[in-house]
Amino acid sequence: MSENKIVTLAENEPLNLDGGGSLSKFKTAYTTYGKLNDKKNNSILVCHALTGDQYVASDHPITKKHGWWSMVVGPDKPIDTNKFFVICPNVIGGCMGSTGPKEINPENGKEFATDFPVITIADMVRAQKLLIDYLGIEKIFCVTGGSMGGMLVLEWLSKFPEMVHSAVPIATATNHSAQNIALNELARQSIMADPNWQSGNYYHSDKKPMKGLSVARMAAHISYLSKEALQSKFGRNLQDKNSLDYSFDADFQIESYLRHQGFTFVDRFDANSYLYITRAMDYFDVSSANNGSLIEAFKKTQSKILCVSFTSDWLYPTSENKKIVKVFNSLGLNVSFIEIETENGHDSFLLDEPKFFEAIKGFINSTFENL
Template sequence: MASLPRSDDSRFGLRRQVRLAGPIALSSGASLGPVDIAYETYGAMNADKSNVILICHALTGDQYVASDHPVTGKPGWWWRLVGQGKPVDPARHFIICSNVIGSCMGSSGPASVDPATGEPHAMRFPVLTIADMVRAQAALLDHLGVERLSAVIGGSMGGMQALTWPTLFPDRVESCVVIASTARHSAQNIAFHEVGRQAIMADPNWRGGDYYADGMVPSAGLAVARMAAHITYLSEEGLTKKFGRRLQDRSEKTFGFDADFQIESYLRYQGISFSNRFDANSYLYITRAMDYYDIAEDHGGSLARAFAATRARFCLVSFDTDWLYPTAESRAIVHALNAGGAQASFVELSSPFGHDAFLLECPELNRVVDGFLRGGRA
């Protein structure tokens, strides 16, 4: 196992990586190795290694949970929750956040080079699951000498990883915080992902995924995929309050197909900016991993059985305007945990911001997470 040098790739920024020999056995029956993992750490491990917290990121997230992003220059995606004096505090915790395999910020994925060919994997990269992402994280922890996690925390797809941890490694997790997430992907969520994937694959520049050599990337298709997905992260209340039917930089409609409305301009901006920092093939792979996610299916159809071996404490948080992973999804998890005798607490928070609420200003979320990590209940 060797650390890799930092990359000067201007598209995806500087990278802190480790190369693990592997191989990692995948859910599909394939294997992956060697495996590159890009990660960030904050704080210091204490003498008995009992203060380690793993943060898991969402679909389009990365390892820069509390660091400035090397491409966009923006603060880390969860700076409101992770940092000095915050619930996840480097003064108290040793915090690890890694880029999931399949992504494009330094971990092995379709954009990374296949050592066997010297060319990017592209669509020859193996199809992954959320469980495969967790197995790769476990391999990273082995490399770092971490046997047990004080807590694993994640929101959205990060919550899927967090919830999967105690099912795969029940003896390595003391507590688990799952925010705005679910135990399986619904038909509606799969449908939204399929729209995005088809937009990418319909882009003439996609070319079956082999677009790395000339830099002609399917940015238009990826932008449309992002626009469609971004709508699901918002709420009707939030959209109405922020945009309504207000026009964009004009006093009258154009009676054409330019971005007349502010919401149209906003979505176009989101799509374009996203295509400048993310890889289209990675989007295909990660959304497919989310679609395959169903913890009960992996345990004989019983969600309660999935947690039978763990003694971890659980904290579930949902938001009342989140229609992507509504509160009913979190309640189903809590019922399964209770059926299995696990310690589980749950709270639904009020927010006008829909699914994105877990990333935005929410003092109540900070209080819940801080109290739970200090040994209390939600």
């Protein structure tokens, strides 16, 4: 179990952002597990996905549920906290304590709301680097994460290659496809179409954009699952009834399930954060700082890498992950690749997938033994 910690970073020098502008004295909320050894060579940085947070292996303060990767991180787990010092920060732009739209802007004492600058994945990584510096770590043993977390991993490999000994990007891509952007745009439009969004200034209002955020989550949730998984889990089963109602109530189990996903999400997530973070994902292109060349983007990388994809993931499909592998191969890097067979879709990296766990454990432990 780990206590949430909050540190103020960029106290002397502001963090310059890709979109112009800067953040000074910003907060990063993070958790740590295990102990940093004397050589300071056993740290693992875990990067969370779009709606994840720093509660990787401890109970969530709002939902009271187990951490989002508690099957992977912990004592005797694939990422063994008896052995490794695990760090998981909430990204900037997030809503669990790191500086983001719902936090107070020190310049005027009011919530940032939409005055918060548009940030990028690279900005998030620069912010994480300040945390790693603050923790006194010169070289991270392993950086890992799935989905957006995988984008952060790729950005780490490109921006701070000398600080990363090994990396495990999972179910991710070097940039967002038109389909990915389209799905995020659908989510943003549903938030902004909610009259309670009030141009983002809802923090002191009784009315919050819960409907819009909830629909955004429902749409996204469909993209995290595969057609097969939805079909085998729900099919056309009816929810607590024997016949159709001929109404717009939730007749089908899948409708009821999605509504539940939407409703529970709004308790723990901020609508403005959703806008900012999805924007950062859409803008992400790890080659963009290198004239569009992925080879250039990773040419200083020396890390040992394991890429993982899942067969039924259509949001960040195997083909996108193999593109990353191809670039690393071209550079002659020590790269491994494994495709896990599952019907659980993109969400697989958060679920009980024993073969996935075995691969992570095998890679991380053997890499540590050969350190």
